Amino acid sequence: MSQDAIDPGRRTWIGITCGAGALGGVAVAVPFVSSFAPSERAKAAGAAVEVDISTLKAGEMATVEWRGKPVWILKRTPDQVEALAKLDAKLADPDSKRKPDELTPAYARNKARSIKPEVLVAVGICSHLGCSPTAKLQAGAQPSLPEDWPGGFFCPCHGSMFDLAGRVYKNLPAPDNLEVPPHMYLSETKLLIGEDKKA
Numbered sequence: 001m002s003q004d005a006i007d008p009g010r011r012t013w014i015g016i017t018c019g020a021g022a023l024g025g026v027a028v029a030v031p032f033v034s035s036f037a038p039s040e041r042a043k044a045a046g047a048a049v050e051v052d053i054s055t056l057k058a059g060e061m062a063t064v065e066w067r068g069k070p071v072w073i074l075k076r077t078p079d080q081v082e083a084l085a086k087l088d089a090k091l092a093d094p095d096s097k098r099k100p101d102e103l104t105p106a107y108a109r110n111k112a113r114s115i116k117p118e119v120l121v122a123v124g125i126c127s128h129l130g131c132s133p134t135a136k137l138q139a140g141a142q143p144s145l146p147e148d149w150p151g152g153f154f155c156p157c158h159g160s161m162f163d164l165a166g167r168v169y170k171n172l173p174a175p176d177n178l179e180v181p182p183h184m185y186l187s188e189t190k191l192l193i194g195e196d197k198k199a
Ligand code: FES
Pocket: 126, 127, 128, 129, 130, 131, 155, 156, 157, 158, 159, 160, 173, 174
């Protein structure tokens, strides 16, 4: 098991996006693997990753590496949580019924796709061809997104969109929601990614 706290000194690795729009337009062209500095701790392939989210504020997102993949931890604001309930008609699989064993553990089969409504944990890899979508957390009109954008994630490769629970929008190239990896809380503010109570 490896352990990583979210702190400012490590944000180059685990804090790829912190707050809305922090990534900007440049990083999206970079494959996600090169966004990560090599991590000694993550070298143990498959090891679960322990993350202290006590410093993560509402509206902020951090990224950790697990099994070579980016895992997003987004602390949603109350408004963002509330907005999730209004999107069903625009989503391909609003209730996470597709491939539940692969994509959505039983404890995340709810509107927020999470254990705690405010904390999303999702693998940041598009279900189309594997690009890493860009966080577009801020609501409102912006380039490439609908005018009534409620905040979510945009995949620049072929234009797929996901909501703030990683649910894919209808009629776009990506067929499925983003994967929610196995995870559990070791304490109020400590997450274990890669294992859950079944493990
Ligand atoms: S890889 Fe994301 S839309 Fe094609």
